[in-house]
Amino acid sequence: MSRRLSTRLLHSGEPLVEGAVVPPIFQSATFAEEEGRSYDDIRYARLSNTPTHTGLHKKLAAATGYDDALVTASGMAAISAALLSVLSAGDELLAQRGLYGGTHSLFTKLFPRLGIQVHFVDDHEEAWREALTDKTKAFYCEALTNPLLSIADLPGIAAFARENGLVSVIDNTFAGPAIFRPAELGFDLEVHSATKSLNGHSDLCAGVVAGDAAHVLEARRTLNLLGGSLDPHAAWLLERGMKTLPLRVRAASAGARKLAELLADHPEVARVYYPSLTEHPSHERCAEWFDDTGAMLAFELVGGAEAAMAVVSALEIPILAPSLGGVETLITLPAQSSHASMPAEWRRATGIADGLVRVAVGIEDPEDLAADFLQALERA
Ligand SMILES: Cc1ncc(COP(=O)(O)O)c(C=O)c1O
Numbered sequence: 001m002s003r004r005l006s007t008r009l010l011h012s013g014e015p016l017v018e019g020a021v022v023p024p025i026f027q028s029a030t031f032a033e034e035e036g037r038s039y040d041d042i043r044y045a046r047l048s049n050t051p052t053h054t055g056l057h058k059k060l061a062a063a064t065g066y067d068d069a070l071v072t073a074s075g076m077a078a079i080s081a082a083l084l085s086v087l088s089a090g091d092e093l094l095a096q097r098g099l100y101g102g103t104h105s106l107f108t109k110l111f112p113r114l115g116i117q118v119h120f121v122d123d124h125e126e127a128w129r130e131a132l133t134d135k136t137k138a139f140y141c142e143a144l145t146n147p148l149l150s151i152a153d154l155p156g157i158a159a160f161a162r163e164n165g166l167v168s169v170i171d172n173t174f175a176g177p178a179i180f181r182p183a184e185l186g187f188d189l190e191v192h193s194a195t196k197s198l199n200g201h202s203d204l205c206a207g208v209v210a211g212d213a214a215h216v217l218e219a220r221r222t223l224n225l226l227g228g229s230l231d232p233h234a235a236w237l238l239e240r241g242m243k244t245l246p247l248r249v250r251a252a253s254a255g256a257r258k259l260a261e262l263l264a265d266h267p268e269v270a271r272v273y274y275p276s277l278t279e280h281p282s283h284e285r286c287a288e289w290f291d292d293t294g295a296m297l298a299f300e301l302v303g304g305a306e307a308a309m310a311v312v313s314a315l316e317i318p319i320l321a322p323s324l325g326g327v328e329t330l331i332t333l334p335a336q337s338s339h340a341s342m343p344a345e346w347r348r349a350t351g352i353a354d355g356l357v358r359v360a361v362g363i364e365d366p367e368d369l370a371a372d373f374l375q376a377l378e379r380a
Contacts, residue, residue, distance in 0.1 A: 005063065005178060006246045013058030013239075025236040026052045045232060047224050048072075052232040056239050060208055063242065064172075064190055065183035069210040070220050071235055075173060075193025076102055077228030078207030082189050084226070085218040086138050086167045089115030094131055096141040096152050097122065098350045100171065101339040103140075123152045128160050138167040143182065144174035144282075147298045147334045147358040148273050148351055151282035154289065158185040167215070173197075173325075178249040179292045189215050196325025197295065199241035200248050204234040248327065248363055252295035255329075255369055256361040260297045262370050268307070268377050273298040295361045296324060298334075303380075305355030308333060310380035312357060317364055317372045324360030329369060332358050 003011075014023050028050065031043035043049050048057075053071060060069035072078040087093060095107055097120045107118040119131040128139070139161045141152050154170070161168035169189045170182045176197045182190045192198055194206035207230075209219045223229065230238070260274035274297040275286035286293060301307040312320055318331040322338055332338065335354045339347055344354075361369070 008062040009059065009245055010243050012062035013055040013060075015055070023052070023055055023236075023239070025232050026050045027232050046227060046229045048220060048229045050232055052235045052239075053230070056235050059239060059242060060210055063177045063245075064208075064210040065177075065181050066190065066210040066216075067213045068216040069208060070216050070223065071194070071230045071238065072207035072209065072223055073228040073230050074205045075171075075191070075195055075207040076106070077223065077226070078191045078193070078209045079103055079171065080106065081219045081223035081226060081228060082169055082191050082209045082211075083138065083140065084114075085215070085222040086169075086189075087111075087116050090135060091115075091137040092117045092119060092133055092135045094119050094121050094128060094136060094139045094166070096120070096145070096157075098145045098148065098150065099140075099142055100146045100173075101334075101342050103142075103171065104339075104346075105341045107140075123150075125153075125156060125160060128157075132164060136164070136166060138169055140169045140171075142171040142174065143180050144275075144294065144296070146174060146338060147296070147356060149174070149275055149280070149282065149294075149296055149298065151275065151285040151289070154182070154285075155185050158182075158187050161188070162186060174296055175290060175294060176245065176249060176325075178246045179253075179294055180290045183210075188212065189219070194238055195323065197249060197252075198245065198325070199238045200245065200325060200327060201237075201241050202323060202326035202328065202330075204237050206230050206234055206238050249292065249295065251363040252361050253292045255363065255366040256295050256297050256359070257293060258366040259359065259361060259369055259373060262373060263297075263299050266374075266377055268302050268380075269299055270302045271300045296358065297361065298356055298358045300353050300356055303355075305333075305335075305353075307380060308355040308357050311373075311376045314376035314379045315372055316376075317369060318359065324358075326360070327362050329362040329364055330360045332360075334358050 029045045057069045121127045168187045170187045173193045189211040192208040263269045264272045276293040318329040321330045
């Protein structure tokens with residue numbers, strides 16, 4: 001019987017241990033060796049194979065629709081382990097423009113030192129074909145870009161990668177499995193910062209790699225050597241957080257939609273980026289490929305960066321902090337946080353204005369959030 005996401009998130013990977021309704025944490029770095037078992041059967045926390053890890057891997061595989069999954073110490077650990085399991089010195093990577101700042105730095109600062117060349121490509125097949133060489137091994141993209149929320153030609157990327165023997169890797173942090181499932185389009189690997197909505201409570205750092213068994217095995221071998229395993233306590237907390245994912249995403253998406261509409265109608269607001277708005281360039285793709293519009297939105301004010309800072313200071317509910325996907329609303333200026341490491345000219349070329357404000361909507365009452373934004377826009 002095929003079960004729906006909310007049921008899978010509650011029950012997958014949860015054997016009853018001593019009848020406990022909630023699986024216990026196996027907070028142990030190492031486990032007694034059983035006689036007659038081989039070196040490969042050693043259970044050790046860095047190898048991500050304690051019972052707490054393996055239960056969570058089953059839940060993540062069930063949530064994403066892939067055969068297998070691997071939890072990691074952060075989203076960046078997931079991205080590094082996934083990509084370094086498929087790329088070696090001399091290889092080339094195609095990457096969508098406008099990626100998360102940390103990923104952008106990994107591709108432009110660390111990968112060149114490892115002999116891996118990254119080609120940032122526009123969103124059409126001609127550009128992909130032009131950048132393709134016999135050294136290209138993988139294609140990397142994000143489901144929804146940070147912070148402008150554009151949606152690339154995701155089915156096109158998955159198909160192009162398949163036709164050209166590339167491993168397709170997608171960061172699904174901003175959408176997540178309650179909204180979008182890359183496995184259905186045939187992406188080879190899905191990565192997440194589970195620090196965000198998968199956990200949902202802003203109280204841990206974690207990442208996820210999901211994919212077919214062979215790709216996840218290679219990512220696991222790479223992670224074992226890089227040493228980026230997740231501590232069992234954080235793994236247990238993540239498992240708990242994931243159980244309410246669909247409820248949280250539904251509530252936060254409804255709040256974000258309401259806030260986006262309010263901002264779009266406000267005379268002090270120059271531009272709003274939210275895919276449920278018909279003027280957003282990815283509106284149609286979102287409606288066609290995604291089940292909901294998500295918790296993230298961004299806007300620019302008529303008064304630019306100075307006005308943006310004034311509004312942010314006047315807000316009482318959102319907390320000025322980087323990150324997203326938590327139950328509380330966070331607000332940030334990407335030029336000063338998530339994208340601060342990106343050269344200013346790159347940022348502007350990608351459309352990230354210095355005064356762009358990004359809001360990660362939480363699950364506060366949407367009426368309270370709306371009232372807070374209205375008073376802040378008035379006061380600023
Ligand atoms: C889209 C995206 N991917 C990856 C990351 C990195 O995640 P972490 O901070 O858990 O390493 C982030 C962090 O903000 C992100 O927004």
